[in-house]
Structures are given as structure tokens and as C-alpha cells.
Amino acid sequence: MTNNFKIWGNRINFKCLSPVLAASLVMLFTDSASALSMTFTDSLPASPLNFSNNNLTLSKFDPSLGTLTSFDLTFSSNTQGVIRFESLEASPAIVIFNLAAISTLDTSIFGIPDVVLNPSQSSYYNVSNFDGILDFSGTSGSTVNGLTAPSSISLSGLTTNLPAITGVGSYNLTFSSISSSSFTGAANLLSQIQQSADGNVSITYNYDPIAVPFEFNSGLGLSVLAGLFVGKKVLKRTPQKR
Structure with a gap:
């Protein structure tokens, strides 16, 4: 199984993300006005x-x-x-x-x-x-x-x-x-x-x-990277039973 996340326009497929990564992306893309x-x-x-x-x-x-x-x-x-x-x-x-x-x-x-x-x-x-x-x-x-x-x-x-x-x-x-x-x-x-x-x-x-146009925030960017790392470990492929 390949663990990728996808973005379509403004839609994000959160089902394949770790909870930490999902929360980070919500913070990153949500309009805070x-x-x-x-x-x-x-x-x-x-x-x-x-x-x-x-x-x-x-x-x-x-x-x-x-x-x-x-x-x-x-x-x-x-x-x-x-x-x-x-x-x-x-x-x-x-x-x-x-x-x-x-x-x-x-x-x-x-x-x-x-x-x-x-x-x-x-x-x-x-x-x-x-x-x-x-x-x-x-x-x-x-x-x-x-x-x-x-x-x-x-x-x-x-x-x-x-x-x-x-x-x-x-x-x-x-x-x-x-x-x-x-x-x-x-x-x-x-x-x-x-x-x-x-x-x-x-x-x-x-x-x-x-509404102010979104600008990338380096602090949030680091949170996303941390989420990706955790997500990779959590979503690691489970060994098949033989």
C-alpha cells in the first residue's frame, strides 16, 4: 500500500494522513479571519x-x-x-x-x-x-x-x-x-x-x-514536516501474514 496524501484544488484528502499531520494542515490552510x-x-x-x-x-x-x-x-x-x-x-x-x-x-x-x-x-x-x-x-x-x-x-x-x-x-x-x-x-x-x-x-x-491572502508561515511549515515524519511511521506498511 502506498501512503500518499493528495490535494485537489482547496480540498485535502485527510483520510490517509496521521492525526498530527491533519491537524497541522488544518492550521496551515484554514482562514483565521x-x-x-x-x-x-x-x-x-x-x-x-x-x-x-x-x-x-x-x-x-x-x-x-x-x-x-x-x-x-x-x-x-x-x-x-x-x-x-x-x-x-x-x-x-x-x-x-x-x-x-x-x-x-x-x-x-x-x-x-x-x-x-x-x-x-x-x-x-x-x-x-x-x-x-x-x-x-x-x-x-x-x-x-x-x-x-x-x-x-x-x-x-x-x-x-x-x-x-x-x-x-x-x-x-x-x-x-x-x-x-x-x-x-x-x-x-x-x-x-x-x-x-x-x-x-x-x-x-x-x-x-x-480576508488576507494566505502566506506561508515557516513555523507552521515545520509543524507540517513533523507531521509527515510521524505519519510515515504510523502509516508504515504492515507485514503480510503468510
């Missing part, structure tokens, strides 16, 4: 509220890399604030401050509704009756720095309007934010708010890469 992803981000530093029509810019998917199949979108916005208040009440009171904003990302290019975030954080302060001094401090008032309220949303596996984000160049997503902060509690209250908001967006493109 699999789905890939790449991410782009942009951000806007904290800006005083209210603002509109600020742009976050993202790069389009380069079609020379392959075929875009879906994308994942993440949008986050944090609002920060400094507050000052003075209670003019004749008796002790509780001052409640809610730091809040409405942050909107225009996502019409993706063919989906705008993404809206509502970062919000409440704080409570016990104050005495008016201490007689309008200084936003003392027992009837306060100045509070470093207040912050975060918010984010992630959308995965989106497949809408892929051609609009494929090509050369970039596109803009309009980012707007307005304050919705409020004081409640004491009826007679002097207050000030300094508020800002930032924005961050990221997009992950999921794509099937263009």
Missing part, C-alpha cells in the same frame, strides 16, 4: 450651563478594513455645581438642593432617537433662623463646592444606518445641556448656582475584516 472591533472617542470639558450646539466628533468606519456589521454607542455627561444660600426664615429650616441637568446628544445620523441623560443629585442642609448677616455662611447659610452628578448610557449591537457612518472622514454629534437644578425647603431663601456639564461619547465599530 474573525470579527474585529475598533473604538473612537471624543469629549467636551465642563462648560457653563446652559449651552447648545457643541459638537462631539467621531471618525467614520474605514471600509478598506472590512464590512461594518454593527456598532456600540456610549454617552456620558457629568454636571458639576457650586451653590450659595442664605435662609431668611424666622425659625430653623431644612434646605434641599437638587443638582440636575438635561443633557442631549443628537443621534439622528444613526437613525435612532436622540439620547437624553438626566444627571441628578440631591443634598440636604439644616440651617438656623436667619443669623442677621447675608454672607452665605454662618448658621443660616452655606457655600458648597464640588457638587457633582454623573449619568451615562450604553447602546449595543446597533445596526441602523450603517452606510452613513462608513467612509472617509468624520461626523459631528451635537451635544446640548441645560440646568434643571432647584432649591426647596425654606420659603424665604436667597440662593445662587454656578453649574457646568461635560460630555463624553465613544463608538465601537464591529466588523468582519477583509
Whole structure:
């Protein structure tokens, strides 16, 4: 019996190969391309509220890399604030401050509704009756720095309007934010708010890469040679019984 292996076009007769050689050839000839992803981000530093029509810019998917199949979108916005208040009440009171904003990302290019975030954080302060001094401090008032309220949303596996984000160049997503902060509690209250908001967006493109033509790999070639050697020993002709 002659132990040869044969290749017809892209077909290989594995029946006459040793297991080691068969596995080596599978590694050598199988297309290893699999789905890939790449991410782009942009951000806007904290800006005083209210603002509109600020742009976050993202790069389009380069079609020379392959075929875009879906994308994942993440949008986050944090609002920060400094507050000052003075209670003019004749008796002790509780001052409640809610730091809040409405942050909107225009996502019409993706063919989906705008993404809206509502970062919000409440704080409570016990104050005495008016201490007689309008200084936003003392027992009837306060100045509070470093207040912050975060918010984010992630959308995965989106497949809408892929051609609009494929090509050369970039596109803009309009980012707007307005304050919705409020004081409640004491009826007679002097207050000030300094508020800002930032924005961050990221997009992950999921794509099937263009198949790369096969190039011989010397490491795999050695594996094939090793397989041939083992195959020769395993498939050695068995002596005939007489």
C-alpha cells in the first residue's frame, strides 16, 4: 500500500494522513479571519450651563478594513455645581438642593432617537433662623463646592444606518445641556448656582475584516514536516501474514 496524501484544488484528502499531520494542515490552510472591533472617542470639558450646539466628533468606519456589521454607542455627561444660600426664615429650616441637568446628544445620523441623560443629585442642609448677616455662611447659610452628578448610557449591537457612518472622514454629534437644578425647603431663601456639564461619547465599530491572502508561515511549515515524519511511521506498511 502506498501512503500518499493528495490535494485537489482547496480540498485535502485527510483520510490517509496521521492525526498530527491533519491537524497541522488544518492550521496551515484554514482562514483565521474573525470579527474585529475598533473604538473612537471624543469629549467636551465642563462648560457653563446652559449651552447648545457643541459638537462631539467621531471618525467614520474605514471600509478598506472590512464590512461594518454593527456598532456600540456610549454617552456620558457629568454636571458639576457650586451653590450659595442664605435662609431668611424666622425659625430653623431644612434646605434641599437638587443638582440636575438635561443633557442631549443628537443621534439622528444613526437613525435612532436622540439620547437624553438626566444627571441628578440631591443634598440636604439644616440651617438656623436667619443669623442677621447675608454672607452665605454662618448658621443660616452655606457655600458648597464640588457638587457633582454623573449619568451615562450604553447602546449595543446597533445596526441602523450603517452606510452613513462608513467612509472617509468624520461626523459631528451635537451635544446640548441645560440646568434643571432647584432649591426647596425654606420659603424665604436667597440662593445662587454656578453649574457646568461635560460630555463624553465613544463608538465601537464591529466588523468582519477583509480576508488576507494566505502566506506561508515557516513555523507552521515545520509543524507540517513533523507531521509527515510521524505519519510515515504510523502509516508504515504492515507485514503480510503468510
